[in-house]
Amino acid sequence: MAIPDGRVRSYVYEFFVDRQRAPDASEIAAALTISLEDVIETFTRLAADRVLVLDAHRTGVLMAEPFSAVETRFKVESDGHTWWANCAWDALGIAAALHADVEIQSSCPDCDRPLSLSVIAGRVTGDQSVIHLAVPAARWWDDIVFT
């Protein structure tokens, strides 16, 4: 039986928060008692709506922004848990989404210098780095992985 797409979306996010990784389609199917085909079809609709970003096979989650399913340059730690963010904006976004204090470890994409940031009690502190966005807003979704 089909369930609302939003329930699948919500489960993906719950899983990211609890397990620090993306659920695979079979885990979603089992948890929500729907078929694997229903999960894949829901993935396709959520990706079309830019709610999830799918992997190259279109059968798994690559990004549930701000979370990344794969290791990136942006490591976010909170309360003993580690997540990966898609970019610097998303690393801060994990703190915003969790409403939690976080430590962010990254490195300069230009010179590889390690960078460390903290969000504590809703305030960001750390290396006086900057966030560089290369792609204009109107073209973010032309290639969201590059963006």
Added chain:
Amino acid sequence: MPRGEVLNLEQGWQLAYAWYHDRLDPAWQRWPPEEAQRILNDVGLTSEFWQLGL
């Protein structure tokens, strides 16, 4: 690569908070483009770079 735009940490945090603070709400839905543009505008990101091309 185009030069793009640079945000300082405080601007980055303001943007991240505005964009993501309610993302874990089970009822969250992708905003219409006008709402996304409003979020950008509200944190002061109003230059051509930040226009979503509605």
